[in-house]
Amino acid sequence: MHELALIQELCALAQAAAEQQGATRITQLWLQVGDRCGVDADALRLAFAVVQEQHCWRQTHLNLELVPTQCRCHRCQQPYRPEDVVALCPHCGGLECDRLTGQELTLMAVEVA
């Protein structure tokens, strides 16, 4: 359950950005979550619900943007979406690839007031 540690980090980053702007409230957060970043979206929501028990986060809405994995095959250089955990290239059967997306765990934006 490292999701709670990650949500605490999310709150710290958002709070620092808000304070820098002199804002007093954070109304929304946008978090990009890659499907291979090792984090479960439902566990993130649950961890955020725990944080929301604290007064200052009660009115904040968390938006999760799920990002599917995209690979580029080393052998044939074609991009593809792997079907499961094995990143088998559907064009040439290659296994080695660069992961173009899917590893994101990024605080994209905060809305403050």
Add this chain to the structure above:
Amino acid sequence: MCNGAVHRLELQQRLLSRNDQDAARNRRQFQRLGLQVVNLLSAPGSGKTSLLEQLARRWPRPPIGVIVGDLATDHDATRLRQAGARSVQICTGDRCHLDAVLVERALAQLDAAALDLLVIENVGNLVCPTAFDLGEQRRVAVLAVTEGEDKPLKYPALFATADAVLINKSDLADAVGFDRAAAHHNLRAVAPRAPVFEVSARQGESLTAWMQWLEQPHGLGP
């Protein structure tokens, strides 16, 4: 900003950016010290500590350093010290993984200048430690034959980020019906570039090939 207007701030900040910065600082420190650092990851009970006891006894330029993470007790650090390693225990309490700051603090307790190999034995967990860079140059994942040959497919993230994989307790493979070919096939599917070493912590000579791999300097260039 005090007029109540809503305002969107674009950040594009990686959630682990603070840990990444701490890890980069560790990495520079390891480079200054000329220290090879390996992050050793596995499920609980796959034999990480026993492997490191053997490594400590067999490493040609002893002692090795070990930073070991567990939720509680200093049992592992004590065992490793008895095997000749210089060890520091990190008790993480309820935390399921090590992070770069914990490693930085532990490093300060080791006389690291006298070492050429440091192993960070992570908390036994196949999920959470994967996301946290500690500043290591290489990651090694351990799979014990008792865990089954399909573990790499069930927990692909950890194996996919490993630079090498150890199949431990290989002396028990036949007794537990471990399908070697299937295990290698599954590892190749999720970690096509990682060399795989079959080892047994009870047969120290089985560590030779892995030790040769550890001896190859990595990531310490200018």
